[in-house]
Amino acid sequence: MTRALRGSLLLVVTFAAGVFAGSRYERRRQPLQHEPASYAQHVVARLDHSIGLDSVQRRAITEILVRHQGSVDSAWRAVGPHLRAALGAATSEIDSMLRPDQRAKFRDLVTAMHGAPRHD
Secondary structure (H helix, E strand, O other): OOHHHHHHHHHHHHHHHHHHHHHHHHHHHOOOOOOHHHHHHHHHHHHHHHHOOOHHHHHHHHHHHHHHHHHHHHHHHHHHHHHHHHHHHHHHHHHHOOOHHHHHHHHHHHHHHHOOOOOO
């Protein structure tokens, strides 16, 4: 395997992991009406659209995502509260630096990007 091919494969795997992890995080924040298996299929469909997977790749990547789902969920349970606290602190600090007319727009922007803040 050439160095360029290994680099490309690493990039694809990293992208897939990022998409999957980010999607799982958002799903936990705002539960969707999808089953976990269909969620893996959604991630694979996005990859397929972006890089053009064949049927063997789609099936294998779906199996990989399903197999690792438990450890991904566990990691998000461990890091999620800390991440939300850090983002909340940063958002509050930014909010305190803004003028009143900017604050309303900033809060609308944050809500549009991340949904309503949770207090858990």
